[in-house]
Amino acid sequence: MSQKTILIAGLGLIGGSLARAIKLGHTDYHVSAYNRSQAPRDFAIQEKIVDEVSDDFAALAVKADVIILNFPVQLSIDFLKKLATLPLKENVLISDSGSTKTEIVAAAETIFAGKSARFIGGHPMAGSHKTGVIASDELLFENAYYILTPSTLSEPKDLAELKDILSNTRAKFVELSPKDHDAMTAVTSHFPHVVAASLVNNAHDFAQLMPFTENLAAGGFRDMTRIAESSPDMWAEILMSNPDNIIYQIDQFSQKLAQIKQLIVQRQSAEIWDFFDQARKLRSLMPIHKGALENFYDLFISVPDKSDVIHEVLGYFAGHNLSIINIKINETRVEINGVLQITFKTEQDQKTAEHLIKENSDYDVYK
Amino acid sequence: MSQKTILIAGLGLIGGSLARAIKLGHTDYHVSAYNRSQAPRDFAIQEKIVDEVSDDFAALAVKADVIILNFPVQLSIDFLKKLATLPLKENVLISDSGSTKTEIVAAAETIFAGKSARFIGGHPMAGSHKTGVIASDELLFENAYYILTPSTLSEPKDLAELKDILSNTRAKFVELSPKDHDAMTAVTSHFPHVVAASLVNNAHDFAQLMPFTENLAAGGFRDMTRIAESSPDMWAEILMSNPDNIIYQIDQFSQKLAQIKQLIVQRQSAEIWDFFDQARKLRSLMPIHKGALENFYDLFISVPDKSDVIHEVLGYFAGHNLSIINIKINETRVEINGVLQITFKTEQDQKTAEHLIKENSDYDVYK
Numbered sequence: 001m002s003q004k005t006i007l008i009a010g011l012g013l014i015g016g017s018l019a020r021a022i023k024l025g026h027t028d029y030h031v032s033a034y035n036r037s038q039a040p041r042d043f044a045i046q047e048k049i050v051d052e053v054s055d056d057f058a059a060l061a062v063k064a065d066v067i068i069l070n071f072p073v074q075l076s077i078d079f080l081k082k083l084a085t086l087p088l089k090e091n092v093l094i095s096d097s098g099s100t101k102t103e104i105v106a107a108a109e110t111i112f113a114g115k116s117a118r119f120i121g122g123h124p125m126a127g128s129h130k131t132g133v134i135a136s137d138e139l140l141f142e143n144a145y146y147i148l149t150p151s152t153l154s155e156p157k158d159l160a161e162l163k164d165i166l167s168n169t170r171a172k173f174v175e176l177s178p179k180d181h182d183a184m185t186a187v188t189s190h191f192p193h194v195v196a197a198s199l200v201n202n203a204h205d206f207a208q209l210m211p212f213t214e215n216l217a218a219g220g221f222r223d224m225t226r227i228a229e230s231s232p233d234m235w236a237e238i239l240m241s242n243p244d245n246i247i248y249q250i251d252q253f254s255q256k257l258a259q260i261k262q263l264i265v266q267r268q269s270a271e272i273w274d275f276f277d278q279a280r281k282l283r284s285l286m287p288i289h290k291g292a293l294e295n296f297y298d299l300f301i302s303v304p305d306k307s308d309v310i311h312e313v314l315g316y317f318a319g320h321n322l323s324i325i326n327i328k329i330n331e332t333r334v335e336i337n338g339v340l341q342i343t344f345k346t347e348q349d350q351k352t353a354e355h356l357i358k359e360n361s362d363y364d365v366y367k
Numbered sequence: 368m369s370q371k372t373i374l375i376a377g378l379g380l381i382g383g384s385l386a387r388a389i390k391l392g393h394t395d396y397h398v399s400a401y402n403r404s405q406a407p408r409d410f411a412i413q414e415k416i417v418d419e420v421s422d423d424f425a426a427l428a429v430k431a432d433v434i435i436l437n438f439p440v441q442l443s444i445d446f447l448k449k450l451a452t453l454p455l456k457e458n459v460l461i462s463d464s465g466s467t468k469t470e471i472v473a474a475a476e477t478i479f480a481g482k483s484a485r486f487i488g489g490h491p492m493a494g495s496h497k498t499g500v501i502a503s504d505e506l507l508f509e510n511a512y513y514i515l516t517p518s519t520l521s522e523p524k525d526l527a528e529l530k531d532i533l534s535n536t537r538a539k540f541v542e543l544s545p546k547d548h549d550a551m552t553a554v555t556s557h558f559p560h561v562v563a564a565s566l567v568n569n570a571h572d573f574a575q576l577m578p579f580t581e582n583l584a585a586g587g588f589r590d591m592t593r594i595a596e597s598s599p600d601m602w603a604e605i606l607m608s609n610p611d612n613i614i615y616q617i618d619q620f621s622q623k624l625a626q627i628k629q630l631i632v633q634r635q636s637a638e639i640w641d642f643f644d645q646a647r648k649l650r651s652l653m654p655i656h657k658g659a660l661e662n663f664y665d666l667f668i669s670v671p672d673k674s675d676v677i678h679e680v681l682g683y684f685a686g687h688n689l690s691i692i693n694i695k696i697n698e699t700r701v702e703i704n705g706v707l708q709i710t711f712k713t714e715q716d717q718k719t720a721e722h723l724i725k726e727n728s729d730y731d732v733y734k
Contacts, residue, residue: 125583145583180577187573188583192591195562197646198623204649205619206554210547214653216492216512216555220594224559227587228650232643239639243631250628252572254621256565261617264610272606276599279564282571283595286581304506307688311681321674327694339506364502 003028006165007060009079010070011035011044011053014097014124016136018068018169019050024138025168032060040133049136058086065089066165068122069096072234073241077107084111095122095162099185099234100241101149101178109152118158121149121178123185124171138168146171149178186245191253193235194246196228296325297350301340301357302364313340316360322349370395373532374427376446377437378402378411378420381464381491383503385435385536386417391505392535399427407500416503425453432456433532435489436463439601440608444474451478462489462529466552466601467608468516468545476519485525488516488545490552491538505535513538516545553612558620560602561613563595664717668707668724669731680707683727689716 004026008019011033019031032052035041041053054060061067061083069076076096083094094117098104101121108119126144146169148159163173176184199221207213217225239246263271303309310327317324326343344350350367357365371393375386378400386398399419402408408420421427428434428450436443443463450461461484465471468488475486493511513536515526530540543551566588574580584592606613630638670676677694684691693710711717717734724732 125585174579174582176579180579184573184577184580184583187570187580188588189586192566192588193643194624194627195566196587196591197643198620198627199559199562200646200650200653201642202616202620202623203554203653206551210551212541212543212547213551213554215541216551217653218492219494219556220563221555221559223590223593224563225646225650226590228643228646230643230647232640232647235643236636236640239631240634240636243634247628247631249569250624250631253565253569254624256569257561257617257621260561260565261614264606264614264617267607267610269603269607273599273603275568276560276564276595276597276602279567279592279595280597280599283567283592286567286570286584302504302506307690308681308685310691310694311678311685314675314678314681318675318678323674324677325696327677329692364504 007064015070016133020138191249374431382437383500387505508536558616
């Protein structure tokens, strides 16, 4: 394995986590990082996340064997244009981590046509509610899908090379065409964000008529609108970068709503039952249940709403070396889940905990 | 407080939980239960959830001072019709626990017009993954909204009486007109169920074209479609029982989707940003956050990455009656201490906790 210089451009959550994972897997690599603002650079050097930092993109870029751009798509395209003007290393391998792929791959193919640079689009599909390099984590992408989109500027061996560089992300690499990536993420992510935001705006409009409405917004509504608090910068950009697929989903979905409306208008209860039954069956078969992006194991424990009950329950686990990721009290009973929710890192810990609770208390436990 | 005979008709999760709460608060009451099938009756007697069970509805009904119907709305209306043919006690108080209120209140007002029976619609807004009397829990409704809808068959004192009977549910009672209840729950619950089921059916249709789509359905999509696995029986019935409000929501929402589609078609990125920003701001202001993870008072405690450290820290809080909302271990790292994040409901609890940790350990604590 030859020593390489890797430039991480953009030191946020994604860039920082990629840098950590690359260093961890390839201690012989020289990892440099470009970031415009200083604080993330200082943090990254201090924490030894990278070997070198600078706000001079060109100076780092010309020394790099591999460049990974971690910006919104439009900004990454601007950086591609800058790169095309620089005396880059022969056969430099360029990738990105943006949420859409068609636009940037097309831009790269135009910008680098006839040049020796190689380009592979990338989309590591993981995130956190935390942001910034301070929250970066070499395990952020573990078990997450990491989509790689080849281009006319790449060959199979280039993909193998990039996967090797990124191997310690422990992500599941999947090759997709940029078009397929954008069509599928429109269905599973981009359009659902439009729906979540619309549900919130819709409820708010209605609450102008009946203010108590907002008090009843809990349980399912809460789950369905959580992502409506995502960054408007990011989501406006994604919509602008994947317009046709999202428009297609809006049309498809609006048709579905029109169909169910007709069923209600015509009081076709059997068909309405089928509609819900189909959804229930389909969802139960979706790989969604395996935790495609999150390998966490939840236990729900029905406990009385009393002080120190978490301490009591954790006491049952004492000495059993269980790895707990998260503990949540679902305070209002409007939640469909039980009251105390404990998230374990492994299925084995989940099982052991279930056993310990049943052995030591008469609380109901379910998964 | 006079001794009363309460008939719980329908011994499922809701009926069983109501029976438990009523007995708990009024040990002098005689609580009877009607259920068609035998197993729930046997369980309820065995577990002393109720004092008497029977599959003879009429026999129990004529002895009851209060009757609470726990069935799907149509079935409850059938039971109201049966009740109207029986020699009920003078001024019997009848209620229900169905998900919609306009239809049943209108039915009651017609069926009992000119009779001495009193009727108040009820909707305890709580649920569980589990079903059946076996999962019943006197705490099921604690802190949940319990909507009461007066009718022409009730007076304010009747509401006070019903609230007293139900006081040990520890629910938050709210009076709403049946129409307002159904209009608001259409926004926050019924229509979102239609959306969740449509999202699943939509993704499945698209996966016929691109099968890998289902693998990408995670994160936000998972949250948004969780309720699509609810009972089709229940949701088909709710749609049929609240058609106009749900149709109105479908129309409103379809208009919103058409608007955002136009913004995308016309590449109006500033307006798209506003759309997401509005949703983000509105949601952050919704009372949905009470008891949720998203805000309140955090303490971050630098703890060693060892098993049982959460139990140890919570031990310092024992007896201090602190209200903890959430506990999380932020990625423990080899070189750094793990950071334990504990979220409190009040600033006072946060302060007390900080003090207790500093008093009992040498862990660094910050806010």
